[in-house]
Amino acid sequence: MINLSVLVADDNPIIRKIYQKRLQETNHDVTIVNDGLQAIHEIEKRHFDVVLTDLVMPGVDGLGLLQSIKDKDPSTEVIVITGKSSIDTAVKAIKKGAIDYLEKPINFDELFLRLNKIEEMKSIIKNAEDLRDAMEFTESSAAQTIQQLEESLIKAQQKQSSINSLAKDNSLSDSEKIVQIINIISNTGS
Amino acid sequence: MIKIKDHELKKFIAYIHDVSGISFDSSKKYLIEMRLNKVLEEFSYKSYEELYHNVVNDRSKNIEKSIINAITINETLFFRDTSPFRLLEEKILPEIAKERSSNTLLNTNRAQKPLRIWSTACSTGQEVYSIAITLKKAHQAARNFSVKLIGTDISDSALCQAKSGKYNNFEIERGLDHTTLSKYFTASGGQWQVNPELRAMAEFKKCNIMKSFVYFGKFDIIFCRNVAIYFTPEDRKKLFNRLADSLSENGYLIIGSTESLTGISDRFIPKRHNNLIYYQHNKQKKTSV
Structure with a gap:
């Protein structure tokens, strides 16, 4: 869930007022x-x-605005608002990278639906990025974990084999064996 | 996208480690570049040098917040890897219930204490709400506990969503079945919101776990899954030793399934339930490093 930052450009003061009023209902930063x-x-x-x-x-x-926006930051989505007479220009705008167009008078339910779709799309892209990066870290962490466990296994095996050979050493008395075995076991650093 | 220069990368690797504990090496150049580029766009800076200069001199900390939000990897889902929640339901909660009922018989006041659970890097809240749902579904004895469930994270934007408990269809579809969804969530305006009853169980707070967290007190259960994977081995050692200090006697620690405490900390005793290794506080080892 992402709150969108939305910029509205319209030269008609009455329409700007309507935008102001209706977009206040949303969580978006307008x-x-x-x-x-x-x-x-x-x-x-x-x-x-x-x-x-x-x-x-x-x-x-x-x-012209669409062009400037796409030059600066292609990730900004543009919705063009058009009168019935300029549908051809709206289609041209889509070809130049606008995501959608809406006809005047603006149906705000339709606009909110479009914004929801954009929000969902941005959220999915972000999720996919996070998933990919998290996978990479998890994989390297798993590799490190396996490596560490392998190392401690080798150490444990070495200790076990030293203890085994000590136990079989007939030149040592039982108490000498016990002292040396305890030394091996308590030497956790090696 | 503006390319990051090697000397800028070095500065940001040190800066990110300093503010978040996250350890990137220069092999993650593409990741740092991609994520910081969003912050460049947000503030319309022309270079990473300019961003660095501004963030270290920004007293409002707004740029720092944006960098943390951009750089933290908020990969989480409801019931991510089901085994920890099964462990909670099948093993931990019954064990605690048993221990508490015997304490009640001995007339100690321990039984009245709330069960304190901490999700250390809760991101957008899915783990916390998954724990809350597990507690709701748990058997009678566990359901009677009073519960304090705390979720912390370093990212403000993640915490903001966690607190709202609102998720879109994509986030909901990952990990939740229909029965759970209809029981614990309400649909509103193309989104789903966690029901007030569950939201009331949880508290969300900002915390950088590489810094101090003693003020949160002791916990009976700590979830620290797939967090330490972003830290250096030295930082991991420090973190888990400090987590041991925050765990109550016999407290439980649950880490990610690809993680291990072997060679990291000896202050926990590894235990096994089904295919999952979990850890319990080792009372014998008291010293913190």
Whole structure:
């Protein structure tokens, strides 16, 4: 579960207000700006998981913003917002790397569904990365464990064979044998 | 992705060890690079040098938090490797119940003490909630214990999710069967949340286990699975000796199935249940290193 950082760019103040109100309902960290140029300033400052942009804006339009975002950080997902008349441009945006498009007027349930999908996708990618890295550490830890156990096994076998040969040594008295065997057993460092 | 230079890598390996205890060697360059690159993006730094300079001078510790969140490997799942939970249910809880009932007969107040369980690196909380579910499913005597279940982790973002008890479908599907899911979780807005009853059993706190943790007191059971694998052998020795200090008399320690305390610490007695090795506090060895 990840809270997304979301940047919204729209030149219509009424629509910005609606975004502000509806996106407050979510757990996402939301920044709203007036146009493409301001959006570019924001993405220069920090990373966003998702950018929602109107296609038609004065100055830098949605396609121009998409280009800047993908140049800077391809992992930022872009959803373009389009009127009925500019579906062709929306398709062009998808070809250039936008993840999806939504038609005006925005159906917020649909938007939340898209954001949930992105959140789930990011979470799966993160899980896969963690799984791969954890596997690598677990494997090297297991190898070390086996190596350590092998070493202590060898030491134990060496002790056992020294004790066996001492026990069979007829030149020693029983009490001498016991003293030497105790020495071998208590010598844990070797 | 911005490439990390060798001298920058060296600085970050030392820095990461210092703040988290995690030991990377230079063979993990790709991993450090990939994970730190996210922090570069987050703060729009142009180089690892710049990131390093800023993090060591950042009094707010916000950059440090981001680095820890990025670098820690939060690989966990519900009932990850089922054997420790079976050990808990089949062996440890009945043993403790038996010991406590005999203590009650002797009229000591030990029986009233809460059962204290610690998950040392709980990540996003799955191990803690798996323990809580096991306790709920356990036999009558164990169900009557009052329980204090503590999960600690070094990553703020992992702890935040652990506290919320919210998981997405992918996280839920790994390790939970339908009966357990419907009994202990509630679906809300495309996610699942652990029921309040289980959440109330658990407490989550931030802790770097390479630093002091004596203030948490003594525990009856400590889970320290797949944590020490990220540490150097020297740090592992220190960690397990300090864990021995935090374990109550006859307390239990459960480590990962690929780990062993042979050559690491002699303050535990290895025991076996089915195919799992677990450890009990060795009262004879008192000295901490």
